[in-house]
Amino acid sequence: MGQPIPDFGKFLEGLRGSMSLREAARKSGLSHAYIRDLELERNRSTNDKITPSPDTLQKLSAAYGYPYTELMIKAGHLMSDDVAPVVTRSYPEVDLNQVYFIEIGMKEITYHTEADRLAWSIDSLLDFSTFLDTLDEHGFKKMDADLYVNLHHIRKYDERKGKLYFDEEGKGVSVTISAIRQRKYHDLINRHTANNTQRSLEFSFGKAGKKASFTTAEKNI
Incomplete structure (x- = not known):
């Protein structure tokens, strides 16, 4: 101090x-x-x-x-x-298309891919703002206060637990999203999950309202 x-x-x-x-x-x-x-x-x-x-x-x-x-x-x-010496860039040159999700702390950004985990320090908020714009362009959405998820990699969505999985069986790595974000992105998550697993998305209507479900048949591409 x-x-x-x-x-x-x-x-x-x-x-x-x-x-x-x-x-x-x-x-x-x-x-x-x-x-x-x-x-x-x-x-x-x-x-x-x-x-x-x-x-x-x-x-x-x-x-x-x-x-x-x-x-x-x-x-x-x-x-x-x-404070560590300032480096020339505030985030690593990572292929964001391969990143599952990103956790953003007060001092560093942590990237999670299928096999690796890479942390990098945050140097300036000006660079950081540009970085957030880049995330949006690559299909990432903010799913909690410090969590950004690449929806192109979601394979399973557990609505009851508010969990997103990156494998269809739901046995691998997962992230838990906030209730507010779950409500906001519910339909978007379902659409991406259907697209990522090559399944069609059907909607049924009843007293409880619209509810999404997946068919077991693959989509015609």
């Missing part, structure tokens, strides 16, 4: 610049009142001194387009010596 820079709150206010508190709140997911408290470095209700947590700093760095690691250092959560 280090020490925060003097007037860290004013530094945060400077990062916000001409952006309104409500706009900053919308972009970060934090309340506008809390953002103002951070800029004043005190809770205006209790007058207690406050320091933003690493999670809060991550949200602010995304909202303001400022490197997360630098914010951590300036807030006193990290020392410069704790």
Whole structure:
């Protein structure tokens, strides 16, 4: 742990610049009142001194387009010596078409393929934003707070457990998706699963509404 820079709150206010508190709140997911408290470095209700947590700093760095690691250092959560030397690129040149899913942590990205697992550090949010755009172009969808899944590799979908498998038997590697994402991408997952296993997707209608099911026959291609 280090020490925060003097007037860290004013530094945060400077990062916000001409952006309104409500706009900053919308972009970060934090309340506008809390953002103002951070800029004043005190809770205006209790007058207690406050320091933003690493999670809060991550949200602010995304909202303001400022490197997360630098914010951590300036807030006193990290020392410069704790940070690994910057490399020339923020993510490896991996063939994303071969990646099953990706886990994104606070400091690194972990790629999962059929046989390998590769972790790489995150260097800057500007590169990271470009990286997220690349994921979308390759068919990845965000399935949890830190999980991106390549729908082109899904072979089995267990709706009851909220699990996605990369083999048809459902005995191999799997990931669990959030309930919100399951509802959002339910039909899309079913369509990709049908396509990936070369099965047709049929819908039946009843009192419970529309329900997808797979036929055992392969699709005519």
